[in-house]
Amino acid sequence: MATAQTFSRSQARRIDWSPYLVGAGIGILSWIAFAVMRDPIGVTTAYSRIAALFAEPFIGADGVAGNSYWKSMPLSWDYGVLFLVGIPLGALAAALVTGTFKLEFVPEVWRRQYGNSVGKRFLAAFLGGIVIMYGARLAGGCTSGHGISGGLQLALSSWVFLIVMFATGLIASAFLFRKA
Amino acid sequence: MTAFMSIIAPLLMGAAFGFLLHKGRVTSCNVIENQFRLKDWTVLKVMGTAIIVGGVGVLALTDVGAAKYYVKDANLLGVTIGAALFGVGMVVYGYCPGTGLAAIATGSVHALVGALGMIVGAILYALSFDWLKAHVLNVWAFGKVRLPDVTGIPDVVWFAALAAMAIAAFWWIESHDNGNAP
Numbered sequence: 001m002a003t004a005q006t007f008s009r010s011q012a013r014r015i016d017w018s019p020y021l022v023g024a025g026i027g028i029l030s031w032i033a034f035a036v037m038r039d040p041i042g043v044t045t046a047y048s049r050i051a052a053l054f055a056e057p058f059i060g061a062d063g064v065a066g067n068s069y070w071k072s073m074p075l076s077w078d079y080g081v082l083f084l085v086g087i088p089l090g091a092l093a094a095a096l097v098t099g100t101f102k103l104e105f106v107p108e109v110w111r112r113q114y115g116n117s118v119g120k121r122f123l124a125a126f127l128g129g130i131v132i133m134y135g136a137r138l139a140g141g142c143t144s145g146h147g148i149s150g151g152l153q154l155a156l157s158s159w160v161f162l163i164v165m166f167a168t169g170l171i172a173s174a175f176l177f178r179k180a
Numbered sequence: 181m182t183a184f185m186s187i188i189a190p191l192l193m194g195a196a197f198g199f200l201l202h203k204g205r206v207t208s209c210n211v212i213e214n215q216f217r218l219k220d221w222t223v224l225k226v227m228g229t230a231i232i233v234g235g236v237g238v239l240a241l242t243d244v245g246a247a248k249y250y251v252k253d254a255n256l257l258g259v260t261i262g263a264a265l266f267g268v269g270m271v272v273y274g275y276c277p278g279t280g281l282a283a284i285a286t287g288s289v290h291a292l293v294g295a296l297g298m299i300v301g302a303i304l305y306a307l308s309f310d311w312l313k314a315h316v317l318n319v320w321a322f323g324k325v326r327l328p329d330v331t332g333i334p335d336v337v338w339f340a341a342l343a344a345m346a347i348a349a350f351w352w353i354e355s356h357d358n359g360n361a362p
Contacts, residue, residue: 019204083193130301
């Protein structure tokens with residue numbers, strides 16, 4: 001166990017870039033997004049567009065077409081949606097290059113608090129996913145669109161988002177991960 | 181050129197973003213959970229550096245007319261409730277929407293399950309949009325305002341102050357622990 005941990009730690013050190021370097025990289029990516037693509041980095045707006053596809057079986061094509069929210073952002077293979085498709089492709093490339101692709105069902109921090117149950121973890125991830133996306137759409141953005149793209153523009157809405165998001169996350173974490 | 185700009189370029193931008201997220205370890209649920217437990221500062225280091233480096237560059241680009249701002253509406257009731265839900269959801273899911281999508285491709289199966297939840301969340305939002313628009317989204321709505329507009333403090337001072345705070349905070353963190361909880 002001890003050797004396994006030492007191995008994974010030294011491997012982690014070997015493959016990973018400094019968080020400051022990665023942050024600077026994302027910052028420079030934002031320059032290109034603003035000046036060349038004319039569309040700041042963001043995730044959940046495009047995600048909502050794609051969700052319309054999945055909504056059709058439940059509320060019908062008419063339901064989707066008549067929905068005032070999807071009228072304001074219909075599904076199209078626009079910049080944001082293609083950007084979204086690119087994210088897992090780039091992450092996969094990074095995982096393959098560094099040899100860090102690894103199936104994970106229950107993460108370590110979760111396991112220490114809630115045990116090995118895959119069902120429990122999946123249920124929490126599913127419910128957490130519902131809540132985070134509803135929150136992101138209500139706020140008008142996520143950690144990317146509000147946090148980074150909005151934060152770097154010194155937008156009032158985005159700094160309120162950042163502060164409230166981190167504060168509630170700290171409180172939620174204190175309750176949910178007491179033991180771990 | 182057109183096909184490149186409309187298809188390849190957005191894919192490459194997204195791929196670069198996803199590549200950086202994994203290289204920065206924020207595709208790890210543990211790293212994200214440990215940020216909220218104040219045992220690993222990777223998330224704040226990445227976001228803080230991105231905001232300052234990105235912000236100074238974009239400020240320069242807008243100053244010379246090469247870019248414009250895309251500020252989101254400050255409808256602060258919606259933003260506050262949404263951000264609070266987001267914070268809770270992020271701790272329960274263990275990812276944010278972008279890092280969750282990236283993590284799926286690195287083998288995280290529970291990230292995929294959460295991504296299906298995110299689709300349900302987006303559908304629920306679309307279905308409740310009319311009510312929210314009438315009752316929430318127009319409360320405390322100040323429009324597309326920026327902190328320099330609200331405070332009268334110029335952009336350059338904001339970034340100088342943010343950079344000074346970030347350097348002090350990150351220097352303190354690096355000197356007290358290396359911020360790498362397992």
